[in-house]
Amino acid sequence: MSESSAAVRNTRQRSAVSALLGEMEGFHSAQDLHAMLRQRGERVGLTTVYRTLQGLADAGEIDVMRPPGGEHLYRRCSEGHHHHLVCRVCGRTVEVAGPAVESWADRVAAQHGYADVSHTLEIFGTCPTCPR
């Protein structure tokens, strides 16, 4: 029963992952990020990349997307809750906010007596510059 002091230690590896995410555009897989770190000369283990990403995701500092392909994608995203509009051809992503959707989801869940509500929403389409 740990009671406090989440004590997230400030390690070189955590900083490296966080910094990399800050510079990257778009979504990248854990394996991607790991490869990039090694290219930069940062010595970070793949396991640690996974752990760090999970931690950041839990803390709400990054966003996780689970595309049909089966690979988890991570991205430093703006604060607050939002969703993604993803081009299924080139992957270009637009962040979209939908306050109406948020409240709708909460309301629907409440109507059925569900508590502690969260939701996931992804929109897929073909962006203007991609051939259909």
Next chain:
Amino acid sequence: MSESSAAVRNTRQRSAVSALLGEMEGFHSAQDLHAMLRQRGERVGLTTVYRTLQGLADAGEIDVMRPPGGEHLYRRCSEGHHHHLVCRVCGRTVEVAGPAVESWADRVAAQHGYADVSHTLEIFGTCPTCPR
């Protein structure tokens, strides 16, 4: 370059999977369904279960959900587009329709020039009968 005649053949295995889905409530994984079929004495290969489920999903006859756990879940669902409100403890699921969400998603996508739009939305919560 196949050109036509998808010619979906009517096989015993396909019927078995489809029938089973018709009787089941809630979501089940491919492996689950496979085990149930074997219990019934139906001799169906796991590979075939996967293929059949994929086919049914493509045809829009069943619904696929990809929970964080990582296992795909399949369910015979009502016609038309809808979403799911899932209890993250017991898995109890409620189908919910959200016309407002549909049109919102389409509108947002169109605003950004995205075509051929689809979306996925799942709501997670803790249902009234489950301890939090």
Next chain:
DNA sequence: TGCGTTTTTGACAATCATTATCGTTGCCAC
């Protein structure tokens, strides 16, 4: 109804992202 063609099946192996393991390392508090 019988036959040939084509799809489908299914056992098994391969794939591959993610997670567990566990000894070592290094951060942080005192």
Next chain:
DNA sequence: GTGGCAACGATAATGATTGTCAAAAACGCA
């Protein structure tokens, strides 16, 4: 400076899903 304890990381394990390919079954047509 030093000790405790969380984080790290190389490797192995896991486990769902997909690929393979010969054999079997279904359908169309004569």
